[in-house]
Amino acid sequence: MDAAQFLKEFHDHAALLLDTYEQSIYLYIVRHSRLEGREEVTIGFKSARKVIAMGQGKSRYISDKVCYTKLQSLQDKQFISVLGTEWEGTRVRASLPSEIPGLLSIEPDPTTLPLEELDFFNVVQNRPLLRERENNRCFYCLAGLNDKNWVVEHVVSRPEGDSTYRNVVAACCRCNNRKGASVADDFLRALYRDGYLNADDLQGRLSHLERLRLGELKPRIAR
Ligand SMILES: [Zn+2]
The missing domain is CATH 1.10.30 (DNA Binding (I), subunit A)
Structure with a gap:
C-alpha cells in the first residue's frame, strides 16, 4: 500500500466519520496488517487495547467494553470486517479508505x-x-x-x-x-x-x- 496516500485519505475523508477511539483502533489494525502487506491479522484486543489509545478519558487506556463496541461500529461503518474469533484474538481485515464505497467523495467541506x-x-x-x-x-x-x-x-x-x-x-x-x-x-x-x-x-x-x-x-x- 501507498502509506503517504493512505495517510492523506485517512485524514481528509475517513477521520471525518470516526470518533477518536475508532480512529485509534482502525489505525492500529492497518498498522499491523495492510502496512505490512497482509490482508488480515489476528489481534488480541484484551491486551492490545492497552497500547492502542493511551491517556484518553478517565482511565489510562481504552476499556474492554469500549474496545469491542468500537470494533462493532468500525464494522458497521465498513472500515473493518471481523472475520472470526480465534484463541489468540479477533481476526480482522481493514479496508483502506479507497476501498470503502463512496468514502473518497466525502469532502471536508x-x-x-x-x-x-x-x-x-x-x-x-x-x-x-x-x-x-x-x-x-x-x-x-x-x-x-x-x-x-x-x-x-x-x-x-x-x-x-x-x-x-x-x-x-x-x-x-x-x-x-x-x-x-x-x-x-x-x-x-x-x-x-x-x-x-x-x-x-x-x-x-x-x-x-x-x-x-x-x-x-x-x-x-x-x-
Ligand atoms: Zn479598527
Missing part, C-alpha cells in the same frame, strides 16, 4: 454545514468571508483592512462568546488590542471619544453591532 454552525475563527478558510462581509473595513473603527493588519475579533470574548458569524468580526489589529475584554458598545463610544469615529459613524457602528447580534449580517457563502 465546512460550507455544507448550516450557516449557524459554521466556525469563522477556528476554520481558517472561513475567515476571509468576514472581511468580505465588512467590505474590507474594521468592524469598529472603519479603517481599511489588508492581508497584514486584520484579525478575526470576538465581539463577546471567549469562552462566553462563540465563533459564529453573530459574534466574530473582521477588525484591525489596533482595535483588537485595544478592545480586550471590554463590551463592544463601550469600546465604540471610546473610539468616538478618542476621535477615531465621528458622531454619525458611531451611530452607524452601534446599529451595525445590533444587526450583528440579531443575525442580520450573514457572510456570503458560495454553495
Whole structure:
C-alpha cells in the first residue's frame, strides 16, 4: 500500500466519520496488517487495547467494553470486517479508505454545514468571508483592512462568546488590542471619544453591532 496516500485519505475523508477511539483502533489494525502487506491479522484486543489509545478519558487506556463496541461500529461503518474469533484474538481485515464505497467523495467541506454552525475563527478558510462581509473595513473603527493588519475579533470574548458569524468580526489589529475584554458598545463610544469615529459613524457602528447580534449580517457563502 501507498502509506503517504493512505495517510492523506485517512485524514481528509475517513477521520471525518470516526470518533477518536475508532480512529485509534482502525489505525492500529492497518498498522499491523495492510502496512505490512497482509490482508488480515489476528489481534488480541484484551491486551492490545492497552497500547492502542493511551491517556484518553478517565482511565489510562481504552476499556474492554469500549474496545469491542468500537470494533462493532468500525464494522458497521465498513472500515473493518471481523472475520472470526480465534484463541489468540479477533481476526480482522481493514479496508483502506479507497476501498470503502463512496468514502473518497466525502469532502471536508465546512460550507455544507448550516450557516449557524459554521466556525469563522477556528476554520481558517472561513475567515476571509468576514472581511468580505465588512467590505474590507474594521468592524469598529472603519479603517481599511489588508492581508497584514486584520484579525478575526470576538465581539463577546471567549469562552462566553462563540465563533459564529453573530459574534466574530473582521477588525484591525489596533482595535483588537485595544478592545480586550471590554463590551463592544463601550469600546465604540471610546473610539468616538478618542476621535477615531465621528458622531454619525458611531451611530452607524452601534446599529451595525445590533444587526450583528440579531443575525442580520450573514457572510456570503458560495454553495
Ligand atoms: Zn479598527
